[in-house]
Amino acid sequence: MDRWIEAKRVDGGWVLNGSKMFITNAGFADTLIVAAKTDRDSRHHGISTFIVRGGADGMTLGEPLVKMGWHSSDTREIVFDDCFVPEERLLGAEGRGFHQIMHAFDRERLLLAAMGVGLAQAAFDGALAYAREREAFGAPIGSYQSIRHRLSAMATDIAAARLLSYHSAGRFDQEHPTATATAAMAKLLAARVANEVVDDAVQVFGGAGYIEETPVAMHYRDARILRIGGGSDEVQMEILAKRLGL
Ligand SMILES: Cc1cc2nc3c(=O)[nH]c(=O)nc-3n(C[C@H](O)[C@H](O)[C@H](O)COP(=O)(O)OP(=O)(O)OC[C@H]3O[C@@H](n4cnc5c(N)ncnc54)[C@H](O)[C@@H]3O)c2cc1C
Known part of the structure; x- marks a missing residue:
């Protein structure tokens, strides 16, 4: 899988695909700010951030990772598989x-x-x-x-x-x-x-x-x-x- 989460423009919003390891408090979060590639070919201007609801369709969480320390914090992988994000949940401007x-x-x-x-x-x-x-x-x-x-x-x-x-x-x-x-x-x-x-x-x-x-x-x-x-x-x-x- 690609190292980056990718966001593809679709009618009415965006679709996220990809995964990110090691997300602190992923299991508790009601709201996530997700950075995703909106333009593969552009480096610094090709990334945008999205507001994603915890438990959104197409978003799954891995099992809590067993860590050396920080036992009171929850750390997991997050996987996006065709997770739809409405247009208005793009945070700020595209590419920022x-x-x-x-x-x-x-x-x-x-x-x-x-x-x-x-x-x-x-x-x-x-x-x-x-x-x-x-x-x-x-x-x-x-x-x-x-x-x-x-x-x-x-x-x-x-x-x-x-x-x-x-x-x-x-x-x-x-x-x-x-x-x-x-x-x-x-x-x-x-x-x-x-x-x-x-x-x-x-x-x-x-x-x-x-x-x-x-x-x-x-x-x-x-x-x-x-x-x-x-x-x-x-x-x-x-x-x-x-x-x-x-
Ligand atoms: C408990 C825990 C909680 C975390 N929570 C979050 C979170 O909430 N959100 C989030 O986004 N991330 C989170 N992370 C991820 C964390 O930020 C990364 O693990 C960290 O930045 C290192 O990246 P990496 O694990 O990919 O290591 P790698 O990038 O694979 O690095 C491995 C080694 O190579 C060295 N290295 C890598 N690149 C270079 C370079 N260019 N020059 C010299 N040396 C280099 C590193 O310093 C390191 O020693 C968490 C990680 C842990 C363990």
């Missing part, structure tokens, strides 16, 4: 989909950056509390230099990711020319920091960190998607490299 998606990506990347900062902070808070309370070899583990320095480095990295996230949110609000680049940087940094911090937090917890009962094990599993979803690390770096003129 690429522009709409790019703008939505900046927002999504900011949200994912904020998610990374929050996740890292939660893992850090847990690790700090544990370092104060847990005693090993006759002293709280937070008194050992390797643990106290690790926590200091974690706090520094989280502060840096938080500040860049706020900065890039400001740029987005101002519709600043660097908004896309700063959103990519914030997402890249916050996702990396989240992954490093959750790994360090598990280390501070020792064996207890490997047990599902402690939230830090969940944080560890949940952090990984942040380096992939909303455009992977590599994709963010490509965005930045292009803006560096490379």
Whole structure:
């Protein structure tokens, strides 16, 4: 099957065919915004977006995917097989989909950056509390230099990711020319920091960190998607490299 969902003009609207893997909350959505190719031969101007009702005829959902983390979110494939969409459900103008998606990506990347900062902070808070309370070899583990320095480095990295996230949110609000680049940087940094911090937090917890009962094990599993979803690390770096003129 084609990588793109295709939309063909018919009397009174459009017919969608194709599939898209990994759709968050597909099983709950009453309304979906679907990006589809309306012109095969045009790259950026060949994409349009459509408002599709959940459960529309010709739309089927795959089974919920079993994920490493993010267990509270539903993720599925969506398949369109001659799914009719009335003319008035074309979102905005035909061929504006690429522009709409790019703008939505900046927002999504900011949200994912904020998610990374929050996740890292939660893992850090847990690790700090544990370092104060847990005693090993006759002293709280937070008194050992390797643990106290690790926590200091974690706090520094989280502060840096938080500040860049706020900065890039400001740029987005101002519709600043660097908004896309700063959103990519914030997402890249916050996702990396989240992954490093959750790994360090598990280390501070020792064996207890490997047990599902402690939230830090969940944080560890949940952090990984942040380096992939909303455009992977590599994709963010490509965005930045292009803006560096490379
Ligand atoms: C839990 C979950 C929820 C998701 N929710 C949604 C959703 O709601 N809506 C939605 O549209 N998508 C969603 N996705 C999809 C997600 O955005 C993609 O998985 C992600 O963008 C990576 O794309 P891919 O899986 O096709 O990987 P691929 O594109 O196959 O990439 C594989 C590897 O190659 C690298 N790579 C790819 N292209 C390049 C390049 N040009 N240069 C350098 N390296 C490259 C990638 O960085 C990655 O390391 C979700 C995914 C998951 C796992």
